[in-house]
Structures are given as structure tokens and as C-alpha cells.
Amino acid sequence: MQExxxxxxxxxxxxxxxxxxxxxxKIEISLSQGTIYEGSFHILSASEGYVKGxxxxxxxxxxxMTDQFTGSDAEIFYCFHGEDLEEGDVIKGSFSVVSNRxxxxxxxxxxxxxxxxxxxxxxxxxxxxxxxxxxxxxxxxVRLFYDPEFLRLFQGNDAHFYDSYRILSTxxxxxxxxxxxxxxxxxxxxxxxxxxxxxxxxxxxxxxxTASLLTSCEETYNDKLFWPGELNxxxxxxxxxxxxxxxxxxxxxxxxxxxxxxxxxxxxxxxLNDIIPGEKTTPIQIDLCxxxxxxxxxxxxxxxxxxxxxxxxxxxxxTMKLDLNVAMPQSKWGKSYGLSGFxxxxxxxxxxxxxxxxxxxxxxxxxxxxxxxxxxxxxxxKSGSTLFMRMKxxxxxxxxxxxxxxxxxxxxxxxxxxxNYTTSPVYIGSIPISNIDPDKDTGTIALFVIKFMxxxxxxxxxxSVLADRTWAASPINLITWAANNGxxxxxxxxxxxxxxxxxxxxxxxxxxxxSGITEAxxxxxxxxxxxxxxTLNAILDNQFLGIxxxxxxxxxxxxxxxxxxxxxxxxxxxxxxxxxxxxAKESTTAFIQLLPGLQPIVEGLLPESMASNATFKNLLxxxxxxxxxxxxxxxxxxxxxxxxxxxxxxx
Numbered sequence: 001m002q003e004x005x006x007x008x009x010x011x012x013x014x015x016x017x018x019x020x021x022x023x024x025x026k027i028e029i030s031l032s033q034g035t036i037y038e039g040s041f042h043i044l045s046a047s048e049g050y051v052k053g054x055x056x057x058x059x060x061x062x063x064x065m066t067d068q069f070t071g072s073d074a075e076i077f078y079c080f081h082g083e084d085l086e087e088g089d090v091i092k093g094s095f096s097v098v099s100n101r102x103x104x105x106x107x108x109x110x111x112x113x114x115x116x117x118x119x120x121x122x123x124x125x126x127x128x129x130x131x132x133x134x135x136x137x138x139x140x141x142v143r144l145f146y147d148p149e150f151l152r153l154f155q156g157n158d159a160h161f162y163d164s165y166r167i168l169s170t171x172x173x174x175x176x177x178x179x180x181x182x183x184x185x186x187x188x189x190x191x192x193x194x195x196x197x198x199x200x201x202x203x204x205x206x207x208x209x210t211a212s213l214l215t216s217c218e219e220t221y222n223d224k225l226f227w228p229g230e231l232n233x234x235x236x237x238x239x240x241x242x243x244x245x246x247x248x249x250x251x252x253x254x255x256x257x258x259x260x261x262x263x264x265x266x267x268x269x270x271x272l273n274d275i276i277p278g279e280k281t282t283p284i285q286i287d288l289c290x291x292x293x294x295x296x297x298x299x300x301x302x303x304x305x306x307x308x309x310x311x312x313x314x315x316x317x318x319t320m321k322l323d324l325n326v327a328m329p330q331s332k333w334g335k336s337y338g339l340s341g342f343x344x345x346x347x348x349x350x351x352x353x354x355x356x357x358x359x360x361x362x363x364x365x366x367x368x369x370x371x372x373x374x375x376x377x378x379x380x381x382k383s384g385s386t387l388f389m390r391m392k393x394x395x396x397x398x399x400x401x402x403x404x405x406x407x408x409x410x411x412x413x414x415x416x417x418x419x420n421y422t423t424s425p426v427y428i429g430s431i432p433i434s435n436i437d438p439d440k441d442t443g444t445i446a447l448f449v450i451k452f453m454x455x456x457x458x459x460x461x462x463x464s465v466l467a468d469r470t471w472a473a474s475p476i477n478l479i480t481w482a483a484n485n486g487x488x489x490x491x492x493x494x495x496x497x498x499x500x501x502x503x504x505x506x507x508x509x510x511x512x513x514x515s516g517i518t519e520a521x522x523x524x525x526x527x528x529x530x531x532x533x534x535t536l537n538a539i540l541d542n543q544f545l546g547i548x549x550x551x552x553x554x555x556x557x558x559x560x561x562x563x564x565x566x567x568x569x570x571x572x573x574x575x576x577x578x579x580x581x582x583x584a585k586e587s588t589t590a591f592i593q594l595l596p597g598l599q600p601i602v603e604g605l606l607p608e609s610m611a612s613n614a615t616f617k618n619l620l621x622x623x624x625x626x627x628x629x630x631x632x633x634x635x636x637x638x639x640x641x642x643x644x645x646x647x648x649x650x651x
Contacts (some may be wrong), residue, residue: 001250027095027108029080031086037080041106042466043097045072052639053099054586058557060280060565061085062093062108065588067567068639069099084281086110095553098589100636103554117149118230127158132189135177146172146461160184167599182377225290228262230317235260245321248275249414253477256494258320260289265295276307276326277415278489280481285310300451305329305482330416331483333571333579334446336410339370339403340578340646342459350378350385364455369646371398372580376640382446383637389453390622390631391641396452401426402645403462407471409647417479417490420471427465429599439613449619475500488581491566559590569644582644592635596626 012292023042031037045051051299052070057063057078062338085091089112097476117124119133120140130153134141146152154162164184168177188650236244246253253362256275262268267381272282289297291314298312300397306329313322321629328334347365350357357380366373378384404427407420425432429444436445478500480491567587572580599620626632635641 019052020044020097020099020104021046022104024106025192026158027106028305029108030113031080031110033082033085033112033118035082037082037110038077040075040077041095043069043074043076047099048072051099051101052636053097053101054589055099056096056561056586057091057559058080058096059091061091062095062110064095068586070639080110082110082112087112088243094557097559098554098586101425105554105557116151117144117147119549121142126155127153127161127185127187131182131185134182134187138175142173142175142178145169145178154551157217158185179384186411225293225295230545231268231295231315232261233317234258235320243319245319246275246322247414248321248477251326251476253493253605254494255493257321260315260320270311272309272320272324274491275324276303276305276309276406277480277491278484279303279305279307282307284311286311288315296550310355326414328413328482331411334411334413335645335649336408337409337579337649339406340368340372342366342370342457342462343368349388350380351388352385357381362591365392365622366395366399367457368578368648369395369399370402372397372582372642372644372646374580374582374640374642375638378638381637383634386629387631390634391611392455393453393622394631396455396457400448400452400457400462404465404469407469409645411481411488412476414476415480415482416476417481418476419474421474422469422471424469429465446590456483472512488569488571490567490569492563494563518622527556531606539622552593554590556590559621562590564585577649579647579649580642580644581647585639585641589635592632595632596623596630596649599624 015245016607020068023044027039027041029037029039030396043053043055050070051072051074052068054068055064055066055076061081063079063081065079068073069076079093095106097106102611106380120137121133122129124144125129125132130141130144133144149614150165150169151162153521154165161181161184165181168181168184171177195528230335233243233426234257236246244256244258246256246258246267253275257273258275259271259273262267270286270287270289272279273286274280276282276622284299284301286297286299288297293316295315296313297309297315300313301309303309308327310325311322313320317320343366345367346361346363347367348359349362349365351360352358353360359380371390371394375391378387380434405421407422409420410418425434427433428436428441428448431441433443448461451461478493478496480493482489540601569581576582602620602624603617621627622629623631
């Protein structure tokens with residue numbers, strides 16, 4: 001059998017020589033609040049020869065419009081989404097370029113400009129500047145006084161005059177009120193009032209200014225249960241995770257934060273951070289009601305992206321209890337899916353003809369199945385042909401094993417992803433994998449290895465091992481989904497997943513600690529985090545940490561980005577309802593490059609008899625080794641490699 005394997009799967013791979021250059025060393029962008037910026041840069045080849053590669057951004061707001069490139073001068077277009085950013089925000093990141101000429105990073109910095117109140121004497125940045133304008137151009141000062149942008153001036157030492165301004169700016173165009181305001185801020189001497197109306201304004205002004213001066217640092221709010229300053233905070237931070245008791249669809253949700261802001265302890269804004277699927281932040285205006293020793297609130301809100309959020313909760317300076325029920329916007333993809341049946345037929349592959357590598361038709365290729373694979377723009381070389389053979393092995397094997405583990409996937413209306421899975425034994429033929437004796441069961445092993453590699457697997461092989469399996473639904477609040485521009489973005493709740501994985505261990509990990517660690521990691525700079533993990537591994541000598549620490553920076557950024565910001569799946573509906581939910585090559589490359597480091601770990605997890613078996617070791621090498629026969633080495637032989645699940649909605 002080993003001779004057959006070696007004959008089918010042997011191959012070579014040659015890397016291209018040369019390097020790439022960029023039209024700029026760094027991209028620096030300044031934009032106004034709430035705007036979208038589009039731009040481009042060029043990737044240039046410094047030497048002759050075929051050039052190809054992919055480009056990804058490590059920040060969600062920076063959308064890479066050109067994710068693939070070829071040729072000696074490629075223009076890469078991008079779009080930065082500045083919606084919801086505040087003045088003064090600075091976003092930093094980089095474009096990662098992975099090519100046959102090496103890996104590169106092009107950093108970018110985006111700054112949201114501070115808005116200014118402009119005048120004939122220049123920008124008005126504070127009340128002192130405004131007083132100078134009033135001296136030189138009274139009419140212009142009156143006009144600017146009633147401009148909504150005038151509120152920008154009430155910052156720092158001028159903030160305590162806001163209440164006076166609020167009273168005096170009620171009647172737009174009133175010049176006397178502007179004069180009274182200048183008196184209040186000590187920029188003009190007080191004048192005599194000649195009418196009863198003006199005397200009333202004077203008295204109101206005196207009350208406002210007195211109150212402002214007495215409470216310039218903090219209002220007393222003696223009639224309130226809690227002052228605004230006590231309530232304005234982040235609940236559920238990694239420093240104080242116990243401050244937030246959050247449920248989503250009736251089940252506890254961990255690893256999240258909620259910001260709260262109020263000016264008067266009567267109305268306020270709760271901001272949900274990465275809680276509603278597909279939304280980084282979700283602000284909701286609420287009314288506070290005193291009830292005992294806490295505030296209560298409840299209501300319904302439709303978010304900017306169309307989700308309906310029904311909420312209720314209680315609030316104190318120490319804790320927030322928040323119950324959420326969410327209905328996502330209707331989407332054609334929000335349904336239950338079973339796995340596609342296993343079918344075969346004609347398909348184009350890379351093979352040999354007359355000693356040359358060509359595209360040719362094969363009559364017995366997988367058309368549908370539990371695991372979807374699509375290759376395109378493949379090199380007409382030995383490595384391209386070998387890559388086809390490797391992916392045939394992978395697809396056949398996973399079409400056989402996935403149905404033994406997964407029955408269905410449901411994209412729920414509340415944004416949760418639910419999987420029907422089983423812990424029943426996984427079989428090869430009639431033998432549970434856990435009971436395989438590589439020496440005794442050589443015939444069965446050889447039979448299925450050949451079926452996977454040569455593509456002779458049949459639907460009956462799959463259905464025969466699916467009898468008498470017990471299925472169960474996965475817990476909610478582990479994975480969420482949201483539809484966006486024909487794609488499905490899934491976010492992993494790492495604290496919840498880690499907590500679930502460790503809760504049955506001998507030493508369960510405290511959920512609050514997990515939340516704190518994962519949140520702190522998510523807020524870290526990826527490269528600094530990688531260095532920290534490398535330092536930690538030097539002390540612990542942990543295999544998994546070693547794999548992470550030895551990743552190249554571009555791959556680590558990509559993995560970090562996918563785990564913290566979400567994984568974008570493409571979705572394609574074919575004939576007869578078959579739906580493929582898949583990842584494009586740029587989303588899988590970083591994980592493929594991890595395989596060589598994982599190989600010894602996988603071997604260590606196998607029973608000793610399997611780990612020492614030559615067939616198993618060689619099979620792992622074909623999939624994981626970084627040599628001319630392994631997937632990591634062959635990966636760049638195709639520009640398009642789509643991998644995912646083949647699904648079929650129930651009829």
C-alpha cells in the first residue's frame with residue numbers, strides 16, 4: 001500500500017526568486033468624523049518573472065477591495081470605514097502581503113480630525129477665542145453663538161459654563177443673550193438692564209452662573225439615588241468582570257462588556273460592545289426608574305443594522321443586570337441545514353497528457369458532499385497536479401468523517417449558530433477508531449486509505465457508519481452569525497468556548513478569569529502578544545505555545561484577526577438547494593502554515609501503536625509536513641482554494 005501512496009502523491013515545489021516593493025512606506029490618512037475613505041497603493045516587482053499574491057488587512061474597518069494580485073505592477077484598492085468613529089480617534093494597522101516573492105507588511109494610520117468652529121479671525125477653539133471674535137465682529141459672534149458646533153467649546157476649564165449656555169441659547173438670534181453669556185464667563189463687564197424682561201433674564205442668568213460655579217467639578221444631585229459619575233463606567237471589564245450579569249436569549253453570556261453613560265441619572269445610553277451579531281457597538285437610549293436601591297430600565301430598540309433588541313435590566317454603581325432578546329434582520333440564509341449527500345460526476349482537474357500538465361476532464365470526482373472543495377487558477381506543474389491529489393484525499397476523508405460528527409447546522413433568528421453533534425464513536429469501516437490495532441486491522445485501514453486517495457469512496461460507505469448515533473444540540477452563545485453583502489460572518493465567543501472546554505476538567509478555570517484573559521488578549525497588539533507568548537514559552541516549553549511563537553508575523557496577525565474579529569464565510573447556492581458555506585484561500589492560509597508545527601502534537605495524541613505505524617506517519621506527512629509532498633508546501637500552487645461545508649436545507 002505504501003508504494004501506491006508514494007507513487008500517487010509524490011511531487012516537487014519551487015519558490016520564485018526576487019522581491020516586492022511598494023509605492024509608499026506607510027499609508028497615512030486623515031478624515032472627517034463619520035466618513036468613508038477610498039484609496040490605493042501599488043505593489044511592484046523588482047525583478048522579472050511571474051508574480052502572484054494575496055493582500056489582507058488586520059483591521060476590520062480597513063476593507064481590502066483588491067485581495068489578489070498578479071503582475072509586475074499591481075494597484076491595490078482599499079476602503080476605510082470611518083462610520084461611528086469619534087474625533088481624535090486613531091486607528092492603526094497594516095496590510096499583510098503574502099506572495100511567491102515573500103511576505104511583507106505595509107502599515108497604515110488613520111486619524112479622525114477634530115472638528116473646528118471657524119471664523120474670520122481663525123479657528124474658535126475655546127471661549128477666550130470667542131470673546132476675541134465678539135470684540136472684532138459682533139454680528140459673526142452672534143451667528144456662531146447659535147451654531148450647533150458651538151457646543152464643541154465646552155471642554156476642559158470651559159465645561160462648567162455649559163448650563164448657562166443652554167439657558168441663554170434657547171431663543172436663536174437674541175443678541176442680548178450673547179452679551180449676558182459674555183458677562184457670565186467674565187469676558188465682559190455687566191451692563192444695566194432697562195426693562196422688566198431683561199431684569200428677569202438677568203436673574204435667571206445669575207442663578208445659572210451661580211449654580212455653574214458652585215458645581216464646576218461635579219453636580220450634587222442630592223435628589224438622585226446615584227450620581228452620574230458613579231454610574232458612568234464600563235461594566236464587565238476584564239478588571240472587574242463580576243460587574244456585568246448578562247443573558248442573551250435567556251442564557252448567560254460571558255466575555256462581553258457594556259458601557260453606560262448618563263448626564264442626569266434619569267436618561268442614559270447603554271452601549272453593547274460586540275454583543276449584537278455583526279455590530280461592534282450598539283448604543284441604546286434608556287430611561288432610568290428608581291426602584292429600591294437600584295435603577296431599572298426596559299424597552300425595545302431597532303439598531304442601525306436592523307436588529308430588534310428587547311431589553312430589561314437593573315443598574316447600580318457596582319453591577320448591571322441586563323437581559324437581551326434579539327431578532328436579527330430577515331435573511332434568506334437564516335435556516336437549518338443538513339449535510340449534502342455524497343454524489344460524483346465529471347469535473348475538470350490538472351493532470352498529465354503526453355508528458356505535459358494540462359486541464360482535463362475526470363469522470364469520477366466529488367460533486368456534492370459534507371466537505372466542499374473548489375480549486376481554480378492552478379499551476380500546470382507537478383506541484384499543481386499534486387495539490388489536486390492532496391485535496392482529493394482531504395475531501396474524501398472529510399466527506400466520510402464529518403457526517404459521523406455533525407448532523408445539522410442552524411443559523412438561528414437571534415444570531416446564534418447551533419450544531420447538532422454527537423460524541424458517539426467514529427468508525428473506519430466497522431471498527432471504532434479508538435479500538436484500531438494498526439497491525440491487526442491493516443486490511444481495513446489500507447482499504448479506506450486507498451478509497452480516500454484514489455477517490456473510490458461510495459455513498460454507501462458513509463451511510464453504513466451512521467446508524468445508531470445519538471445527536472445533541474450545542475449550547476447557545478458560543479458562535480454567532482450575521483449576513484453582510486452576500487457573506488456570513490461568524491464570531492467566536494472565546495471565553496465561553498474555553499470555559500465550556502475546561503468545565504469538566506479536574507481543575508475548572510474560573511469563567512471571570514477566562515473572560516479577563518481573553519479580553520486582555522483581544523485588546524493587545526498582535527506582534528507584542530506574539531513576543532510575550534514566545535517569552536512565556538521559553539519558560540514553560542509548551543508545544544502549542546511553541547507553534548504560535550514560531551509563526552511568521554503575517555500569519556499570526558491573520559489568525560489573531562480571525563479569532564478576535566470574526567471569520568467571514570462565502571456562501572453559494574447551487575442547483576437543487578445545495579449550499580456551500582466556505583472559506584476563501586486568504587482565510588485559511590495562516591492555518592495551513594501551522595500544520596507542520598502541529599504534526600508532532602497530533603502524533604503524540606495518537607495511540608502508540610498508531611503513532612509508530614508507517615502508514616499513519618506517512619499520511620500525516622502528506623497533509624502536514626512542510627516538504628515537497630505536504631499541503632503547506634503545495635498551497636501556493638493555486639490562486640483559488642475554497643474549503644467549507646456542503647449543506648442542504650431539509651425539504
